[in-house]
Amino acid sequence: MSKFLQPDLVLGSSVLDLTPEMIQRYGLRGLVLDVDETLVPISTADIPDEIYQWIEGLKPIVSLWLVSNNLSQTRISRIAQSLDVPYILGARKPSRRKLRQAVAAMDFPVHQVGMVGDRLFTDVLAGNRLGMFTILVEPMVSPTQTRRCYPVRALEVWLSQLLGASLSAHQSMQQNDTQRNRNT
Secondary structure (H helix, E strand, C coil), X not given: CHHHHCCCEECCCCHHHCCHHHHHHCCCCEEEECCECCCECCCCCCCCHHHHXXXXXXXXXXXXXXXXXXXXXXXXXXXXXHHCCCEECCCCCCCCHHHHHHHHHHCCCHHHEEEEECCHHHHHHHHHHHCCEEEECCCCCCCCCCCCCCHHHHHHHXXXXXXXXXXXXXXXXXXXXXXXXXXX
């Protein structure tokens, strides 16, 4: 079970720290991005300027799709249209069906597409089940709010570690580099 909960890359910070250099280092040609708490706080549909800049910086090097469990057509379409990125809502992750749809639309081998999200039991589990490169980020927090508590995420982290997943950013990168070197 731990292999399905083990991200290939643990950033230990927000999605904004996922750089084009990192994406190229891992040979990724596409990214599937979770929306709620990964790109924007769940309480808002307003996109921070930093996210706009980050997305624009990625568009020349990777294909981007938003895939959200959220069912709000109004909210998710507004975010996707603002970013000029295609989207899928109601994904029901850890189901792989909608992720498979986004990967097929990108027309890249599944291992060259990264699943980026803040949740282990939805984003990482779904991406790993499909064979994607999984990237765990810290939840996006609104600058106007004090640091929020994420009890479900904390439970997921605790259970994942109990099952043997390593969620240390440095360890995760080293383990996966070592594993990739063995496979080549």
